[in-house]
Amino acid sequence: MSDATNLTVAAPFAMGAEWRDWLALLKPRVVTLVVVTGIVGMLVAPGHLNPVLAVTTVLCIAVAAGAAGAINMWYDRDIDAIMVRTSRRPIPTGKIEPGEALAFGVVLAVASVLVMALATNLVAAAWLALSIGFYVFVYTMWLKRRTPQNIVIGGAAGAFPPIIGWAAVTGDVTAMPALLFAIVFLWTPPHFWSLALYACKDYGRAGVPMLPVVAGARHTRTQILLYTLVLTPVSLLPWLLGYAGPVYGLTAAVLGAGFIFSALRVWMDRQDETGISLTNDAPARAAFRYSLAYLAILFAAVAVDHFLG
Structure with a gap:
């Protein structure tokens, strides 16, 4: 394959993505609700977090939720391309290459857990890691395409943020x-x-x-x-x-x-x-x-x- 052909094939991926596409990969509307419930869990917990650490905790929850969403879009890119509701997502439209989306999600997921552990405690970091793993492996990869109860069991992934926010302050649940x-x-x-x-x-x-x-x-x-x-x-x-x-x-x-x-x-x-x-x-x-x-x-x-x- 010639260099010109290589450039033609790569163009949709190398030149098509904007910051809005990377943001869309994180499912920002879903992240918003996740952040709200996580903040409330943190606010009502007995104790106090330094404001900088509190903001860091919220960012970690948001980034982790977005990372899980990005990995979900990578895995579901085949069905996203078929469904009208999801066909305009960055991967089906060719704006972001699947491998790049996966790498993006994995890096953000690992970083969010590590920063949470350093900023707060291992209990909060463990719950954060569990929420990512549950959404990616249990809901996305195991349940979603196999059972009509997918959203019932998989819904636990979206219910973890109040626990994470509370644990960040108290170190327990x-x-x-x-x-x-x-x-x-x-x-x-x-x-x-x-x-x-x-x-x-x-x-x-x-x-x-x-x-x-x-x-x-x-x-x-x-x-x-x-x-x-x-x-x-x-x-x-x-x-x-x-x-x-x-x-x-x-x-x-x-x-x-x-x-x-x-x-x-x-x-x-x-x-x-x-x-x-x-x-x-x-x-x-x-x-x-x-x-x-x-x-x-x-x-x-x-x-x-x-x-x-």
């Missing part, structure tokens, strides 16, 4: 961060299955066994409602057990009622005989948006309640 973990863990299925309902054709075309693809839309709607009904009382446990005050308790109750109402709308959505929505899954789209606001506001209430004493 107690009941409160475990409760915050449980809230995010139970929130993940109704959040993600709402998306999966209106992205069902995309997942089916890519061969990903998401619940609506395997079990049908009607069963998925029921599961969304059931998980939401379990999530709401669990979200009240920090208040009921005395780890949070009335500001959080009231916020959790109101948000939970809203989430149940949202899930009921999904469950009662007008459907044809196969369970397919006759409203273009408008309730599912609304439930997905509500779930994002739900988690952000709920965790903000944990922090506000803590600072109000």
Whole structure:
């Protein structure tokens, strides 16, 4: 192959990537929620971190989450190219070469864990490493293409940040961060299955066994409602057990009622005989948006309640 040909082949990778493409590789929207829950875990932990170390901890959590997202995009580049929702990602469009994306993710993952260990403690670093490994190896490589329960089990990866933030301050893990973990863990299925309902054709075309693809839309709607009904009382446990005050308790109750109402709308959505929505899954789209606001506001209430004493 001539030098000219080599330049032609390499051009999309060598010249196409901008800083926005590398940022997109980190899944910044996902990272935002991860950072919020991690910060809250750190803020409500008993003890104090030097402000510089606190900022370092937040950066480590953000970088680790982004690194896991980059490795996920490297592994899922084949199905990302098929799905409309993900086809514009940097690897399917040829802006970033797969090997570069993998190296980028691995370097960031290792660096985030090492810096966390040096800045805080080994317990926080171990939980951070576990969260990366769980998302990459358990969810992405093992569960996602094999079982419709992928997001249920794999959802644990996104629930680790409150534990990491708490451990960075205290060096241990107690009941409160475990409760915050449980809230995010139970929130993940109704959040993600709402998306999966209106992205069902995309997942089916890519061969990903998401619940609506395997079990049908009607069963998925029921599961969304059931998980939401379990999530709401669990979200009240920090208040009921005395780890949070009335500001959080009231916020959790109101948000939970809203989430149940949202899930009921999904469950009662007008459907044809196969369970397919006759409203273009408008309730599912609304439930997905509500779930994002739900988690952000709920965790903000944990922090506000803590600072109000």
